[in-house]
Each structure stands twice: as structure tokens, then as C-alpha cells.
Amino acid sequence: MDDSRSTARARWGGLTREAVIEAATTLVDRSGDGELSIRALAATLDVSPMALYRHVADKHDLMAAVVDQLWAERWEPGLPRTEWRAWIIDAADRQRRFLVEKPAALRVYLEQPVVSAAAMERMGACIEVLRAALGDDDRAHRAYAAVHTYTVGFAAFEAARSSAHEPVDDAERELAAFVSPAQFETGLGYLLDGISSAGQ
Amino acid sequence: MDDSRSTARARWGGLTREAVIEAATTLVDRSGDGELSIRALAATLDVSPMALYRHVADKHDLMAAVVDQLWAERWEPGLPRTEWRAWIIDAADRQRRFLVEKPAALRVYLEQPVVSAAAMERMGACIEVLRAALGDDDRAHRAYAAVHTYTVGFAAFEAARSSAHEPVDDAERELAAFVSPAQFETGLGYLLDGISSAGQ
DNA sequence: CTCCAGTTGCGTACGTGTATACGTCGCAAG
DNA sequence: CTTGCGACGTATACACGTACGCAACTGGAG
Numbered sequence: 187m188d189d190s191r192s193t194a195r196a197r198w199g200g201l202t203r204e205a206v207i208e209a210a211t212t213l214v215d216r217s218g219d220g221e222l223s224i225r226a227l228a229a230t231l232d233v234s235p236m237a238l239y240r241h242v243a244d245k246h247d248l249m250a251a252v253v254d255q256l257w258a259e260r261w262e263p264g265l266p267r268t269e270w271r272a273w274i275i276d277a278a279d280r281q282r283r284f285l286v287e288k289p290a291a292l293r294v295y296l297e298q299p300v301v302s303a304a305a306m307e308r309m310g311a312c313i314e315v316l317r318a319a320l321g322d323d324d325r326a327h328r329a330y331a332a333v334h335t336y337t338v339g340f341a342a343f344e345a346a347r348s349s350a351h352e353p354v355d356d357a358e359r360e361l362a363a364f365v366s367p368a369q370f371e372t373g374l375g376y377l378l379d380g381i382s383s384a385g386q
Numbered sequence: 387m388d389d390s391r392s393t394a395r396a397r398w399g400g401l402t403r404e405a406v407i408e409a410a411t412t413l414v415d416r417s418g419d420g421e422l423s424i425r426a427l428a429a430t431l432d433v434s435p436m437a438l439y440r441h442v443a444d445k446h447d448l449m450a451a452v453v454d455q456l457w458a459e460r461w462e463p464g465l466p467r468t469e470w471r472a473w474i475i476d477a478a479d480r481q482r483r484f485l486v487e488k489p490a491a492l493r494v495y496l497e498q499p500v501v502s503a504a505a506m507e508r509m510g511a512c513i514e515v516l517r518a519a520l521g522d523d524d525r526a527h528r529a530y531a532a533v534h535t536y537t538v539g540f541a542a543f544e545a546a547r548s549s550a551h552e553p554v555d556d557a558e559r560e561l562a563a564f565v566s567p568a569q570f571e572t573g574l575g576y577l578l579d580g581i582s583s584a585g586q
Numbered sequence: 587c588t589c590c591a592g593t594t595g596c597g598t599a600c601g602t603g604t605a606t607a608c609g610t611c612g613c614a615a616g
Numbered sequence: 617c618t619t620g621c622g623a624c625g626t627a628t629a630c631a632c633g634t635a636c637g638c639a640a641c642t643g644g645a646g
Contacts, residue, residue, distance in 0.1 A: 195609095195610075195611090195624095195625060195626075196624095196625065196626095198610080198611050198612075198623090198624065198625080199611085199612085199623085199624070200624095200625095201624080201625080223601080223602065223603085224602080224603060224604085225601075225602075225603090233625075233626095234625060234626045234627080235603085235604085235626090236604075236605095236625075236626060236627080237624080237625050237626070239604070239605095240623080240624055240625070241624095244603080244604075245603065245604090296496060296542045296543075296546060297546055298546050298549075298550055299543075299546060299547060299550055299558065299561050299562075301555075301557045301558050301561060303557075306557045306560075327560075327563075327564075328569060328572050328573070329576070331564040331569055331573065332536070332569075332572070332573030332576050332577070334564075335536060335539045335540045335543060335564075335573060336532070336535060336536050336539060336573075336577075337539075338539050338542070338543075339535045339536060339537075339538050339539020339540070339542065340535045340539070342496045342538070342539065342542070343496075343499075343535060343538075346496060346497055346498050346499055347499060349498075350498055350499055355501075357501045357503075357506045358499065358501050360506075360527075361499050361501060362499075363527075364527075364531040364534075364535075369528060369531055369532075372528050372532070373528070373531060373532030373535060373536075373577075375580065375584075376529070376532050376577050376580030376581050376584060377532070377536075377573075377576050377577050377580055378580065379579065379580035379583055379584065380575065380576030380577055380578065380579030380580035380581075380583075381576050381580075383579055383580075383583060384575075384576060384579065395594095395595060395596075395639090395640070395641090396594095396595065396596095398593090398594065398595080398640075398641050398642070399593085399594070399595095399641085399642080400594095400595095401594080401595080423631080423632065423633085424632080424633060424634085425631075425632070425633085433595075433596090434595065434596045434597080435596090435633085435634085436595075436596060436597080436598095436634075436635095437594075437595045437596065439634070439635095440593080440594055440595070441594095444633080444634075445633065445634090
């Protein structure tokens, strides 16, 4: 009658934002689709659901922190920065795969701007590669914005498709062809072609 | 004791899919952000919430029909098809504005592929313009997919930004600059440059 | 007419995020 | 020691989408 915490208080001060985020991260990382319910998380922490809200603004705030951590693990450029085109394609494709694998992360990116320090740092790395290649800092910013927009948009379509039923009529088959990795690279190629030719 | 339908059945067969969709469309069109709750819709129809589910698979199915109707009203190319670049920019910008104005529509596009007959017809019109300009039918398809992906992705970021608080630090200000209409056209311009130069 | 089968609407219930109000603990000031 | 106070956890409750099973109605067959 004491280890089943049905009606008993958790240790006072035994909960921190870091602990909440870490528990949430492991839960999300484990589950295939990366979904998470506040109540389930509270259960694993042996705590009332509302207790979490002392350390987290809302679910989106929590998921943003979780996604920041997960993406930091998978990020890692690892290509020579001089080959800027290949570098950007690699980074974009890595992000696309991450977002498709964890649709909850996709929702974080779609629902509110991601402005964590780590995210800004990663953005800065991309922009620096682009600036070195394009010369102009403004152009680098605009190019990054376009690539990021395209990448997240594509991931959204891909995730939507993979959660939908198999295509049955011609229309669905036609749309289904739009979300292959090859199509991702084709569109990204268009974008990069346009970017590199913009200043002659 | 008879016009307040608290515990009384609605007329038998007095509900059709068309009526549900129409009522939902007016509700969505009226509300600023275009949100809709099943329970509120049921209330305006003077019917139990669960009654709707005889005529509609789920909320997403309903919203897809509503959005199809709303977008059909605002769609209308109206530029000469010979100027393909201006035509595509106009169509994309029109769609962007629609999706930002009605975030519920955005969610429809992001959560599941839109394959209604009207949507396929509009896509067909775009592809035909591209095919006439580019010659190749495959290239036209790929180009349309890229433009559509970019457009919806951008609308998602724009909608997210406008629902967020004002930017306070440099990071947020930097990201906020990414979602101006000018930036939309810049990125779209990159994309179209790349598309038109792809076959020399 | 009666009966049956199918269609349509509804009551109840579950799981979700979370607003609000309340109890409870630890600590510092008097 | 006592008193107050801020930080923390919890209970309750609401609105949401919707699964499930049942009730009421209609149209056709016998």
C-alpha cells in the first residue's frame, strides 16, 4: 500500500523541467510515430498530469524541447563545407527523414517557429555555408529560408501520404508520385539551381 | 416544450451530407480563423453531435469538403496562360493567401492529401500551363509538385508566425523576416528560375 | 395488415489537453 | 517556535473528437 501511488503525493520538489523533458524524450524516441500524451508521461513519472504544467508551459512547449534534443542527436553535417551544394542537400535530406520519421517533430515545426539556441546555431551553420558560396549575406538568408520552407513542406506531404491508405484511383496515384525521395531532390535541385544563378 | 430540442429527435432523414457541409462552410467562412467544432456545428443544425457521423467519415473528411468549396470560390486564374511565369506566381500567391487566412484549410492540406475532383482539376490546369511552357509533361509534373510543396510550406510558416507573439530577441526577429510576401516571391522565383533552366 | 431489414439519429463513455482552485511542503523572518 | 509566504503537486471539471451500441423510423415483402 505504498508503492502504488494512487492517492499519495509525489516527493516535494522531485520534479524538474529537465526531468520532464528527459522522460518525454525517451518516450517519444521509443514510440514509432513519436506521439506522446501528457497523461501517459505523467504516469511514467508517477505524478499527476497537472504537475507537469508547473515546469512546462503547455504540450507544445514540451514537444519543442524534446524535438530540439532529438534533432540535435541526429544532426551532424559531416561533409566538406566547400562542396556547398552537396552539403545543403545532405542537411536538408537529413532533416526531411527526421521529420517524416517523427511526425510529432513535424508538428512542432509547423505550428510555431522554432527558436531554441541549438536551432539557431544549426541555422547559422547553414547560412554560413551559403554565404561562403554566394558571397552575399542577404542572399544566403533568403536561400536558407527557401530551402527550409521547401524541406519542411515536403516532409509534411510525405508524412501525410505515409499515414494515408494506399492510392486507389489515378488521382491518388498521381499525387503519390510527388512524394518520393527522388522528387524531393528534384525540387531541391530546382531551388538550388535558381539560387546559384540568381546573381549570374 | 417543443422548439427547444433538448431531448427530442430531429426529423427523420432531415440531415444530408450536403446540408452538413453547407452549414459547416458558412460557419467556417464566418469565423475569422476558420475553426470549427463538431459540437458547435451540431448545435446550429439542432442535432446531436454524433448524428453528423452518419454523413461524414470524421472531422477531417468534413473539413476537406468545406475547404474544397471555399477554395473553389476564391480560385479563378484570370491571367493569360501564355505568360506562364506570372500565371504560376499569381496562382501560388492566391493559394498562399487563402491558406494563411484560413488555417483550418492549411491543416487539411498538411494532414492528408487532397484528391477531390475539383482539386485535381485545378492541379491539371497548373500542369497544363507548365507543360505548354516547358514542353515536357514529366517536367511539368515535377515542377508543379515543387511549387505546391513550397507554397503550402510557406503558408504554414506564415500562419504559425502570425499566431505567435511578437518577436522579442534577435533570433525571433531573424526568423520573422523569413515570412514576408516578398520572401515568398523570392523563394518562388528561385524555384521557377531553376525549373525553367533545367532543360537548358 | 404484419414483419423484416436497412437507414438514421442519439446516449453514453473514453481519452485528450488544460483552466482553476485548493492543499501541502520547505524555508525564512519575526 | 510561530507565522507567513512562495513554490509545488493534485483534484475537479470542461470542451474536444469520436467508438460503440441502441432506438426510432421508413419502405418493401409476405
